[in-house]
Amino acid sequence: MSVLGRRGAFKLRELTFPTSVTAVSCRAQPFSGNNRPPPKYPGHVPLTFVERGALAIGSAVGSLLNPRRADLIAACGEATATPYFIYRLRDAMLSDPTGRQILRERPRITSETLKLSYLRSLPENSVGRTYAVWLDREGVSPDTRDNVQYIDDEECAYVMQRYRECHDFYHAVTGLPTFVEGEIALKAFEFLNTLIPMTGLSMFAAVRLKPAERERFFALWLPWAVRSGLSSKELINVYWEKILEKDVDELRAELGIEKPPDMREIRRMIREQKKREKERLQQGG
Numbered sequence: 001m002s003v004l005g006r007r008g009a010f011k012l013r014e015l016t017f018p019t020s021v022t023a024v025s026c027r028a029q030p031f032s033g034n035n036r037p038p039p040k041y042p043g044h045v046p047l048t049f050v051e052r053g054a055l056a057i058g059s060a061v062g063s064l065l066n067p068r069r070a071d072l073i074a075a076c077g078e079a080t081a082t083p084y085f086i087y088r089l090r091d092a093m094l095s096d097p098t099g100r101q102i103l104r105e106r107p108r109i110t111s112e113t114l115k116l117s118y119l120r121s122l123p124e125n126s127v128g129r130t131y132a133v134w135l136d137r138e139g140v141s142p143d144t145r146d147n148v149q150y151i152d153d154e155e156c157a158y159v160m161q162r163y164r165e166c167h168d169f170y171h172a173v174t175g176l177p178t179f180v181e182g183e184i185a186l187k188a189f190e191f192l193n194t195l196i197p198m199t200g201l202s203m204f205a206a207v208r209l210k211p212a213e214r215e216r217f218f219a220l221w222l223p224w225a226v227r228s229g230l231s232s233k234e235l236i237n238v239y240w241e242k243i244l245e246k247d248v249d250e251l252r253a254e255l256g257i258e259k260p261p262d263m264r265e266i267r268r269m270i271r272e273q274k275k276r277e278k279e280r281l282q283q284g285g
Helices: 003-007 019-027 049-065 070-081 085-094 097-105 116-120 127-138 154-174 180-194 197-208 211-231 248-255 263-284
Strands: none
Touching: 049 070, 049 197, 070 085, 070 154, 070 197, 085 097, 085 154, 097 154, 116 127, 127 154, 127 248, 154 180, 154 248, 180 197, 180 211, 180 263, 197 211, 211 263
């Protein structure tokens, strides 16, 4: 089933904004750099159309030049998610019982809400233990995600924050590491699952991969991302905090996610092969 057919992403009838949003926009005073409306939630930065466009272009170019700039990737995600795509993701949550519960309760994923000591004590193949092991292996903390600033709708801002904080769970469940090759593979998967434009734009960073890495990406990771992205359920509706003790293999089967080849193991095998070839050449010389 295609992603467009399954999620109805680009039906013309969905391109119209809710009546309440349109009405508020019509009553609002002119918005300019010198006449900026007050923030709608803590940390909110209202932007004009021109400012949003400049932020989208600048952050997209900057993140392409330096894929490790998480702040630029976050800004690009927010600038390009409105006005349509973040509403689509919010509506996907509203149409799902678990998604509605998440929107009501608005949980946050931090080292305070998810105690790593508890996660490490869970059974070996559980979701929580897999998540903790992945964090430890990659040297990542759940507290490193930037807060949303540039999405005007307060509920949609939470949806983007939730997606951002769940990103490491996607890493853990798929086993993909944080180096550029792994991030691009996961972003390709996320694009087909969420339709957030930033995730699709991130795939352009493949031009920065080494030739061998780029070849592996198109041969292994992109086909995996397409298969899993098109078949998987909406990950935004997973209440991760309530399934920490669940078997991770069972979860992948329920969500329709195929486990990709072990990227770290493949890279290790390639390094060892190169080392053996180098030693053979030195012995022969």
